[in-house]
Amino acid sequence: MPNDPDFQRRVVKAALDLLNNDDTPVLVEYPEEAPAAAKGDDDGWVCPISLPAQVRDPKEETITEALSREIAELAPWYDLAVQKSGRTTVGSSGFDVPAAGEFIVSFLSDGIPDSPIEGERVDRVLKWACDDLKAYYYEAMLAQPGGPSSLDLDEWFFGQTTAGAVFFGVQKVLLDDDDEINQFVGKERLIPRNQQYWSPLD
Amino acid sequence: MVRLIDVAEPQRSFLQRMPMPEIADTPPAKGPALEERRVAIVTTAGLTTRADTRFWMGSTDYRVIPADAGAGDLIMSHASINYDRSGFQQDLNVVFPIDRLKELAAEGVIGSVADFHYSFQGAIDAELLEPAAAQLSGLLKKDAVDAVLLTPV
Structure with missing residues (x-):
């Protein structure tokens, strides 16, 4: 999760804490969803920049x-x-x-x-x-x-x-x-x- | 780790078909308490400093990343085009959480941060990386590292 240092720190800390685990299993589920996924925002995205047509007119622009x-x-x-x-x-x-x-x-x-x-x-x-x-x-x-x-x-x-x-x-x-x-x-x-x-x- | 259900097709099916290695249920070797450990990052994100040789298809070697390398000095030359680079483009710590490690060291959660970190390029049979990994373990010992944070990409 970019630009979310608190979430990143919790994930890194949880991974390093596994070193204190003397028992198996050593692969465990991390229960916290990434903030963006938890938010569930699936409204779609529209490019905010209005780019003109890829090629305006092949005769005028290569x-x-x-x-x-x-x-x-x-x-x-x-x-x-x-x-x-x-x-x-x-x-x-x-x-x-x-x-x-x-x-x-x-x-x-x-x-x-x-x-x-x-x-x-x-x-x-x-x-x-x-x-x-x-x-x-x-x-x-x-x-x-x-x-x-x-x-x-x-x-x-x-x-x-x-x-x-x-x-x-x-x-x-x-x-x-x-x-x-x-x-x-x-x-x-x-x-x-x-x-x-x-x-x-x- | 991204959940498979959140990966778009056809990449999801591609990953589902990949043979997975058997992971032995072995606890890590005993070591000092976390607050005494010196930690290095080993990533497979295909990172290099701007001055270093780029990765290419089949690269089985590694690149050294000094702990004091600035975020602007690191670029990604991973040969694969099928994974999401937008996180790395926004924040180096997504693949190389060096700032988080330094914070944890400052807070006393870990002992210290290694002077040198390392990057391989993923998307390759892990067994092919074994010779370089064996060499790397010697370098990590020389840096007094006793914990490695692996960031598979």
Whole structure:
């Protein structure tokens, strides 16, 4: 349970107290429900940010431009998230977020590029860039009121954003490639199982 | 621990089909009272410091996390995309409860917090981690650790 130190402390204390137990069983039920689960709030979540259509008009805006625009539109919320929490989880790839977006979307227009990081396979750099882009979007949303769940965020990202559409496009590029590792990364390392149903390939 | 009923499909069915190991009903080795123990965290969240090597598929090694590493210095490079990272994105303590341990030490509930903590990457056969875990146990002893808080992710 994030940002609930009292609940976290009770859970950690209960786990450590097991060390004082000389008897079996050592696996015991922790009876307290996490506060959010106990509240039973299942009203659903609506993205509070009104993002324009994924691509306004293919003749006027490419998907590269649409992704760049979307990233820019989320920047104030992401900045607020960083300001509130004092940290970010973006940073696996070493790219800044616009550069991560440009690298990912380049797979759609140019095919699989050479690795931009010497000594690292391009599929690894792609995965880390995708992790960074997702973290940027999710942190921006989590800064907003309304408390989206993980599933809310996944549904929004993969179903409603240009970034999600780009992920599915890159997945197809990898699946069509001859390299078995690229195929595996496309199948298992870009789209969570519970969001695969958005795929235009299905 | 998340209840299975709260996990969305198809991840729930995937987890239900996974073979589970037999857990021996063995109590922990006897040690000093909790208020005298030095505690380290060992997580499988795939955490690294920003300067450290990222995890990748099949990684069976571990990364060292100094106790004084700032929350902003830790990132997650876990290869799996199928688990919820939103908790970690909001609060490091969800997967790495270092602040809670420091509070418990300050309150005298535990003796002290180790100087070094460790992260593996989960979503892998636990037996493959055994060589690194054996090496790690030696490092923990050198740090005078006599209790480990495992956070499986």
